[in-house]
Amino acid sequence: DARVTQTPRHKVTEMGQEVTMRCQPILGHNTVFWYRQTMMQGLELLAYFRNRAPLDDSGMPKDRFSAEMPDATLATLKIQPSEPRDSAVYFCASGLVRQGSTEAFFGQGTRLTVV
Amino acid sequence: GDSVTQMEGPVTLSEEAFLTINCTYTATGYPSLFWYVQYPGEGLQLLLKATKADDKGSNKGFEATYRKETTSFHLEKGSVQVSDSAVYFCALIRDNYGQNFVFGPGTRLSVLP
Numbered sequence: 001d002a003r004v005t006q007t008p009r010h011k012v013t014e015m016g017q018e019v020t021m022r023c024q025p026i027l028g029h030n031t032v033f034w035y036r037q038t039m040m041q042g043l044e045l046l047a048y049f050r051n052r053a054p055l056d057d058s059g060m061p062k063d064r065f066s067a068e069m070p071d072a073t074l075a076t077l078k079i080q081p082s083e084p085r086d087s088a089v090y091f092c093a094s095g096l097v098r099q100g101s102t103e104a105f106f107g108q109g110t111r112l113t114v115v
Numbered sequence: 116g117d118s119v120t121q122m123e124g125p126v127t128l129s130e131e132a133f134l135t136i137n138c139t140y141t142a143t144g145y146p147s148l149f150w151y152v153q154y155p156g157e158g159l160q161l162l163l164k165a166t167k168a169d170d171k172g173s174n175k176g177f178e179a180t181y182r183k184e185t186t187s188f189h190l191e192k193g194s195v196q197v198s199d200s201a202v203y204f205c206a207l208i209r210d211n212y213g214q215n216f217v218f219g220p221g222t223r224l225s226v227l228p
Contacts, residue, residue, distance in 0.1 A: 004158075033215060042220045043204065056215060091158055093216075102147055102166075102208050104216050106158035 002026045006092050006107035013114055018080040021110045024073055025094030032075045033093040033104060034067055043091075049075065050097065082114045117142040119205050119219035127225045128195055136190040136222045138179075138205035146207040148172075148181055148188040153202045153221070162190075162203070195226045 005024040013019055025032050034046040047057035047067040057067060064083070069075045079086055089111050095104035122137040140146065147166045151159040163172030168183035177192045188205060205219040 031215075043218045045215060048215045093159075095216075097208070103149075103161055103164065104208075106151075106160070108158045 002105075004092055004094050004105050004107035006090075006110050008110060009108065010111045011113070013082055013112070015083055015114055016081040017114075018078065019082045019086075019112060019114075021077045021090055021092075021112070023075040023077070023092030023094075023107060025075060025092070026105055027073070029094040029096050029105075031095045031097045031104075032069060033091075033095070034075070034077050035091040035093065036088045037091060037109070038088045046077070046090075079112075082112075084114045087112055087114050117146070117207060117209065117217045119207055119217055121203075121205050121219035121222050124202075124221070125223040125225055127227065129227050130197055131194045132226075134190070134192040134195045134199075134224070136203055136205075136224070138188045138190065138219060140186050140188065140205070140207050142186075142207055142209055142217075144209050145183075146209045148179070149206040149208075149216075150177070150179055150188070150190050151204040151206060151218075153204065155201075159204060195224070197226045197228050200224055200226045 007022045031050050033048040036044045046059045049069050052069040066078045089109040091109045093104040093106045118141045120139050149164045150162040152162045153159045163174040165172040165181035171180045179188050179190045202221045202223045204221045208216050
């Protein structure tokens with residue numbers, strides 16, 4: 001049963017520390033999304049990749065966030081330095097975006113708490 | 116830009132009641148439309164989708180019809196169960212290369228026994 005895998009599921013860190021979240025997309029999918037979910041803002045798109053190339057990262061604070069896809073089986077989202085306002089659930093999703101048939105499959109998320 | 120609007124929640128219903136969650140969208144061209152569901156502590160799961168006008172998506176007793184004339188994709192279920200309690204997100208994607216999913220704010224549904 002193919003699924004998107006995110007690690008870690010939970011992360012508690014101190015303000016100023018670096019945080020790296022990882023995502024293994026479903027094999028064969030050409031698009032990877034990173035979303036952040038908070039009670040106040042709902043689901044916010046941070047960045048997405050198509051065929052490993054970054055297409056849009058306008059939702060990310062550039063000074064502290066970075067997203068990469070070093071290979072087709074791994075996407076990373078890094079925060080350095082982390083701040084308490086970064087506390088949220090971060091979701092990775094992958095999909096096969098093509099004409100006439102598109103879906104996105106979500107991982108279970110990484111719950112980040114910055115204290 | 117593209118956008119999705121959903122009815123404000125939370126929605127509280129008794130078991131076996133009829134459910135409607137309204138969703139309207141703004142997009143150029145011909146987007147595909149989706150309903151996702153998020154159970155507590157979980158990621159979003161695709162509930163149903165429709166890729167062209169007048170298509171009806173259905174799954175687990177839920178239905179939604181793609182209405183281009185009213186730019187709507189309302190979610191309905193004839194008889195809700197306690198296990199349907201979750202947050203429901205309406206979403207769209209334009210079927211063009213380079214587009215991403217646009218989600219509505221979500222509607223929390225609570226079903227009481």
